[in-house]
Amino acid sequence: MTTRISVRGFAVASATAVTTVGAVVGVASGGQQGTAEPAELAAADATLLADIPVGGNTETQTTSLSQQADSQSEAANAAAKKAAEEDARKQAAKDAADKKKATEAKKAEELEKKAAEEREKELAASRSSERTAPGGGDFPQQASYSVAEVKAMAQQIVGGGQFQCFSNIVQRESTWNYQASNPSSGAYGLVQALPGTKMASAGADWRTNPATQIKWGVNYMNDRYGSPCGAWEFWQANHWY
Template structure:
């Protein structure tokens, strides 16, 4: 019977834990002393009675079994601590994974933006290279005139039809209309036209007029010399007569 009772006591103490049992035992000792001295408050406490009962059970446990109770209590504490540690570790791992996922997403977005910017830059560079090649080709064509100014006989005067015929033989065919448009607006094909306010002169209204001397000393009287100089000016400044005409249309000068 006593063995059964002791087994039950061990079970109860192990559930509550050794720490609680020890505290209860200390409380019980104090309570017993209080009763012996006639302290009514200690004697009437319900908590005291329950605690005293638990402490009595601990006292009744043989010393060998008390060690088992202590071990069980420590095991429970260790299990609780391990569970708490596992929970904290899991939470930390989840937070780390979340941060890594966010950083990875940012890195991918940045890489995509850089790739897009690079593609745009390459496309723009190709388009610019194509335009530059077209300009060079156009400039080359414009410079390859069929005849030079010196190929035409010098006359004392020239009609508009004669001047235009000379221009058709000097200016490349695909650039002639643009050249003609500019000359028509600047001088109406009058190779002696003079602007009284600025001093610009000739078919293309060179300013100062003396610049045309680079094409020939007879620039005042020879329309072929003026055509040669005008064509060179348009090629150098606007890549071609059509380039000059585009600028003229936007600004009304060139």
């Protein structure tokens, strides 16, 4: 950008002065042509003076533009740095959340696996302790059985690891009476099978043989609840099984 200096007055004054001098010279030399040349020169000088740029202002403007460019560059760099830091923060938070989620999922999986193994162990122990003897098997047939005799049968059939849970249920269902009958529901026997005819799958003598009833009861608890202790836990929460 070129800054022009207003020199109109100066140019006029210069032209006047030069004209005056030229007139004097012309008179002295006795010629008329010399009077126009100084005036034209003065006008040309005025035009040249008007086109002279102010060097100091141009330098200042150039410096200002350079400073503005530097400021804009610094601002852009700062914004880019801030954006990069924010992206890094978000990514770190996401990575931490994903890691926590994966850890929790793995922990839950391990707990479920451990619980399944425990259930399998209990079921295996219960099954291994069963005595599969249709019609009573090793237990001699009797006309009747005392509570002590029925409990002794149960201890052999159920096994020590699950007997107490089995006993807790039988005590509350029939008080160890293998002929207990519920006239309103039709439930029958030590474990109050409903209906009682279900126990025929364990032996045809299900009405009179406690061993047959115990065998059927253990199988039912294993199949439905995983073990007699599983059935007992359910019974405590619901008062039926």
